[in-house]
Amino acid sequence: MKYWINIYRAHLKIGTAIMFQYRFAVLIWAVWGFVGPLLGLAVWSAASSSHGGNITGPQGATFTDRDFAAYFLVFMIVSHLTMSWDAFEFAFRVRDGNLSPRLLKPIHPIHGDLATNLAFKFVTSTMLLPIWALLFYFLKPSLPPPNWTQLLAIPAILIALVLRYIWQYSLALIAFWTTRVEAINQFYFTLDGFLAGRIAPLALLPGWLGVVATYSPFRSMGYFPVELILGRVPSDQILSGFLFQVFWLVVGVGVFRLMWAGGIKQYSAVGA
Amino acid sequence: MRYLRLLGAFYRTSIQTDMEYRADFFTRIIASLLGLLTTIGSLSVAFTYTTNIKGWSFSHVMVLLAVYYLMDGLIETFIAPNMRNIMAQVREGTLDFVLLKPVVPQFMATLRTINIWRIANILVALGLAGYSISRLSLSVGLSEASSFAITLLAGTAVVYSFWLFLVTLTFWFVRLDNIEQVIWQAFEAGRYPIEIYPYWLRGALTYVIPVAFIITVPAKALTGQLAFSYSFVALGMGCLSILLSSAFWRYGLRFYTGASS
Numbered sequence: 001m002k003y004w005i006n007i008y009r010a011h012l013k014i015g016t017a018i019m020f021q022y023r024f025a026v027l028i029w030a031v032w033g034f035v036g037p038l039l040g041l042a043v044w045s046a047a048s049s050s051h052g053g054n055i056t057g058p059q060g061a062t063f064t065d066r067d068f069a070a071y072f073l074v075f076m077i078v079s080h081l082t083m084s085w086d087a088f089e090f091a092f093r094v095r096d097g098n099l100s101p102r103l104l105k106p107i108h109p110i111h112g113d114l115a116t117n118l119a120f121k122f123v124t125s126t127m128l129l130p131i132w133a134l135l136f137y138f139l140k141p142s143l144p145p146p147n148w149t150q151l152l153a154i155p156a157i158l159i160a161l162v163l164r165y166i167w168q169y170s171l172a173l174i175a176f177w178t179t180r181v182e183a184i185n186q187f188y189f190t191l192d193g194f195l196a197g198r199i200a201p202l203a204l205l206p207g208w209l210g211v212v213a214t215y216s217p218f219r220s221m222g223y224f225p226v227e228l229i230l231g232r233v234p235s236d237q238i239l240s241g242f243l244f245q246v247f248w249l250v251v252g253v254g255v256f257r258l259m260w261a262g263g264i265k266q267y268s269a270v271g272a
Numbered sequence: 273m274r275y276l277r278l279l280g281a282f283y284r285t286s287i288q289t290d291m292e293y294r295a296d297f298f299t300r301i302i303a304s305l306l307g308l309l310t311t312i313g314s315l316s317v318a319f320t321y322t323t324n325i326k327g328w329s330f331s332h333v334m335v336l337l338a339v340y341y342l343m344d345g346l347i348e349t350f351i352a353p354n355m356r357n358i359m360a361q362v363r364e365g366t367l368d369f370v371l372l373k374p375v376v377p378q379f380m381a382t383l384r385t386i387n388i389w390r391i392a393n394i395l396v397a398l399g400l401a402g403y404s405i406s407r408l409s410l411s412v413g414l415s416e417a418s419s420f421a422i423t424l425l426a427g428t429a430v431v432y433s434f435w436l437f438l439v440t441l442t443f444w445f446v447r448l449d450n451i452e453q454v455i456w457q458a459f460e461a462g463r464y465p466i467e468i469y470p471y472w473l474r475g476a477l478t479y480v481i482p483v484a485f486i487i488t489v490p491a492k493a494l495t496g497q498l499a500f501s502y503s504f505v506a507l508g509m510g511c512l513s514i515l516l517s518s519a520f521w522r523y524g525l526r527f528y529t530g531a532s533s
Contacts, residue, residue, distance in 0.1 A: 024450065025450055028450045028454060029453070031454075031457060032453070034457075035457050035460045035461075039460065039461065039463065039464065040314070042464065042468045042469050042470075043314070043315070043318050043325070043464060043468060045468075046325045046326050046467070046468035047318045047319075047321060047322050047325050048321075049326075050322045050325050050326060051321055055321045055322075180299065182299050182303060183298075183299050183302040183306075186302065186303045186306040186307065187302075187306055189306075189310075190307075190309055190310045193313075193314070194310070194313060194314075199310065199313065199314035199317065200314060200318065204317065204321075205317060206317065206320050209317075
């Protein structure tokens with residue numbers, strides 16, 4: 001345990017230093033996270049005002065303007081805390097052979113990457129905090145009164161972070177076979193858009209799309225923690241929500257291990 | 273005439289280079305179709321609850337989306353690769369090689385290359401435009417078509433000028449590549465009708481970063497919601513922006529300190 005703490009501490013220190021070096025560029029990249037949720041909010045609050053002030057989903061969940069504001073703002077923050085972009089990085093490394101020196105290190109490269117990811121979130125979140133606060137002030141979201149179940153969002157976000165991370169990393173490993181992963185990534189982001197609740201609250205998805213979204217791993221990656229914070233999860237469904245998260249996490253780790261074992265044999269950079 | 277021949281030569285050579293990476297075309301087509309699918313999907317979910325959003329029907333929004341992708345394709349094919357080159361050249365001092373050529377520097381610098389595979393976006397956009405116009409059963413007559421062509425041209429001119437203006441700023445500030453990200457972030461807002469945004473943002477998207485002018489206006493022209501005379505106003509604005517930005521570029525060039533001077 002102490003071994004891993006030391007390793008992560010060292011990686012976090014390096015990662016944070018790098019992120020501070022490029023703080024302006026990093027901040028501008030992080031602002032991309034605003035675009036999607038704010039556009040979603042614009043579309044949905046326009047739709048609800050064209051529909052008499054509120055929208056009711058197939059299961060009876062109702063959203064007003066200010067509910068949409070709350071949903072998309074909370075989603076923006078959760079999404080920032082859980083996002084990962086390693087699929088892009090990893091394909092580059094496989095293509096130009098930069099993966100080789102990393103393989104020589106005595107620990108798996110995923111740990112260094114995860115630490116860099118955490119450092120990015122630490123640095124950017126502190127910079128984004130005032131902007132988030134301003135958005136909450138101006139968009140006037142209707143948030144539920146604080147209560148204890150909202151604290152459950154903390155473990156839910158942590159699981160979502162690792163879950164999203166391991167799934168994206170597994171996806172990135174496809175680069176071992178194809179070297180180019182842009183199209184696959186785009187496909188993943190499309191699924192993520194619909195099924196994690198990025199384009200609309202899952203409770204508003206119609207028919208079969210709503211059913212698929214209920215059981216897909218993407219729900220555990222974003223929507224579930226958001227709903228916990230907004231107090232929209234009925235108390236008898238909280239436990240099953242966590243069980244879903246853990247289930248998909250276990251599956252994700254399994255897939256990752258299989259793909260890594262197979263992929264590393266495929267890797268054929270100079271000197272490998 | 274000589275400049276047209278030169279332009280032909282420029283484009284021929286850069287297409288030849290791109291031909292080496294033919295698979296990129298399919299990657300681009302897939303990426304652009306999937307991106308489109310996400311936007312259309314999110315809109316159609318919203319439209320299951322209401323038949324119009326701030327006066328826009330689903331099919332009208334589709335036309336708008338087609339113009340958005342068309343503009344995106346035009347920018348990425350013809351404008352962006354050159355402007356990115358200039359920014360890099362100013363930083364590295366290699367703009368000297370452009371300035372030394374016996375042609376107008378602005379011509380050489382801003383029209384030198386095209387990124388041919390980005391044409392994928394243009395093709396996807398044209399397909400979507402055709403489809404949604406037939407769904408609307410609109411009759412696109414000569415006046416709609418010509419006013420669309422004029423406003424689209426004017427929009428492209430405005431984008432070109434806007435970017436040239438930014439690029440010229442690099443003569444003083446050297447590093448501005450992050451600004452490009454900010455512009456693209458604002459450009460994303462053009463996916464949807466400008467009317468859905470709050471009042472202050474509409475103003476910013478019209479006057480500060482003219483996203484409305486380059487996307488909403490041609491879309492309205494195509495669906496016949498724009499007075500024909502307005503297309504001449506647009507054309508005037510396009511010409512004016514080119515003149516102003518070119519003048520600014522020539523002024524900025526005097527401050528360029530190359531590798532050798």
